[in-house]
Amino acid sequence: MIKLITQAIRQTLVWTILAGVLYPIAITILAQLAFPHQANGSLVESKGRLVGSALLAQQFTGTKYFWPRPSAATYGTGPTGLNAGSGSNFGPTSAQLQTNVRTNAKALRDAHKLPANAPVPADLVFASASGVDPHISPEAARFQIARVAAARGLGEDKVRALVDQYIEPRQWGFLGEARVNVLLLNLALDEADTRKSG
């Protein structure tokens, strides 16, 4: 029995070094050499400032921006810094879910000057799984074009062209779903605005 215990301790130590130290260091070297942008968190800079990650959603509420999906985790930020990502975890018979969905749908219809029973894109009324889903559906992006164009005084066709440019189709044509990265689209909009005024 003593022999088994010492063997177990020595095995744990050896594998801690191999799998816990050497393995992640080797992968870090490979990833940092081959894919430095992704390995550091797909960081996005604008005018020399770090403004976010292409893989994390941010909160946008201004009318001149496209809005991301609702988040149950205030988009990973909070007054104290990091807010761990989270879904709402409301079940299919949750009264709170019903309230949230109806509130979100009404807010969307009001902001886009639509009648009370107009359809709204599902991904804009349902909270994402991670709370930081960086994408919306192409339908959800098109839904917002008129509002964004009006708020910025840009032509609708100009905004539509930008949206079309930022639609990422299904990967390799069949994997996953088509989507639009909200942060990148909004930064491109700001860029287009600066060029227009400058």
Added chain:
Amino acid sequence: MKFTEIVQIVLFFGLGIALTPVLGRFMARVFKGERTILHPLLFPIEKLVYRLTGIDPKEEMSWARYLWAVVIMTSVGFASLMAILMTQKWLPLNTQGLDNLSWHLAFNTAWSFTCNADWQSYSGEATMTYLSQTLGLSVHQFLSGSAGLAILVAVGRALARASVRTIGNFWVDLTRCTLYIVIPLSVIWAIPLAWQGVPQTWKAYPTANLVESYTAQVQKTDDKGNLVTASVPKVDDKGRPVVGADGKPVMVDQPVMVDQKVETQPIPVGPVASYESCKQLFTNGGGWYGVNSAHPFENPTPLAGFLEMLAIIAVPMAQVYMFGLLIGNKRHAWCLFAVMLGLYVLSFGVAWYAETRPNPVVDNIMPLMEGKEQRFGVMNSVLWGVSATAIDNGSVNSMHDSWMPIAGMMPMWNILIGEIMFGGIGCGVYCMLFHVLITVFIAGLMIGRTPEYLGKKLGAWEATWAVIGVLLPNAACLIPTAISVVLPAGVASMNNAGPHGLSEVLYAFGEAANNNGSAFAGLNANVPWYDVALGIAIIIGRFAPIAAALAIVGRLASKKTVEPSAGTLPVHGWTFGLTLAGVIIVVAALTFFPALCLGPLIEHGLMQAGRVF
């Protein structure tokens, strides 16, 4: 049902099945000690590991000693991991200034990761230092997977032996598995994940300046950090002031709220890619982030999602083929494979159908994207959820808590029937073995023959242990579930009311007792009752089947082989496969039907009527 979805499903299962013989043959060669293409590189390391850890690779163990080795190895892992988690504040690589874990969270997490369950009562990015994740949790994701596969190898080896008292050497099986299978596959999977966007860095979280800052309400504190409160008149539900017996309004203390501007976003990076591949490949499933593979950093693109799903099924499918090679009966292995695949596809079909029906509670808005990510959509979320529970992986890319009642019942069902649709590394097959033995027994009784399995006569010992292996985890699920719903501390943690609250608790103990680790994540499990009760359910769920499997095969290895006769029931073909599937379903339904009725089934009916809680 879109064409692209069908393509993905066919490709997913097709690639998994195509990899099965390739990977299965490789694994069998490794465990038989035959030369593989990795031997020129790794054989010197294998010899070095034996030297460093004082192991004689020629030593053979009895089943009891093999079991002791597993228990001691897991316990040493538990002790060391618990020590790391409770001292991480003072250890290196604490880039975010995180605190030590509480005793009950450390207890729960340490058992959970060393037993391959990987249930998490915490969010990694806000709780665990880089050191705890890599040197602590990740190491046990390697070792717990290896230990599971080692046990299956011992089971297969013992079944092929006759009139022998030993079943192999645990240290040799563990070393070969980790060195030739777990580490190389983890490297192969980590690289494309890093390419797709999974971070791999040791730097602290960068802080981004938000494009649009916002204002949040926070509780006001004074210079010493104490909360500032103000005395305000108490109001009742309808907003009227409450008047006390003396005729004056009743006053209560309320925290003072102030506006605070939020202008920055911390970007939670880390050495995630190296962690992620092993987590997906060896049925661990414990995420780097709290939302697991739903987080864009763990699972950034549909291609990454596809590769991670393939990682879930690759080794568990291959282990069935490997088992066939070890026992020298490939037809039996393919029969088990077919039963597993059939139940798995059936479960996926039911869940997918249920999740694409409208929900009147949310005004029939479709598709149901609550708790799902846009890049995956509904089909990939359901396929992942069903796969990670049919197989004892337990990672999620959507929040199962928000699935439709019947859709959410299917992951629960997959877990409750014991995770035998390929199941966990190793345990998927040795837990299936219990059902096989029960089937052989029942069939033998029906046709009036002495039950035989692979040329060995079965007796009371084997039947008893097979039933223990099936029933103990079920008891470890149902009994604490029943206790939780009458304990105030158990009910307080529920995120949803009505039948869905029961589903949350049933799911939690189901996954713990079957070492899955996925969740109806609304349940706030980081309280002493759930941390400890779930931890104990995990221990029972891990060791009861291991002890039962080793006890059975240890006895079978010592028996003489009898030649098959005309009266021998073949353990392959349609008759056996369908009987086996029937036994699995009947055993699970008899055990869990009442609980499922009170949870998801009744919730489905109430949802159709538009009831909310």
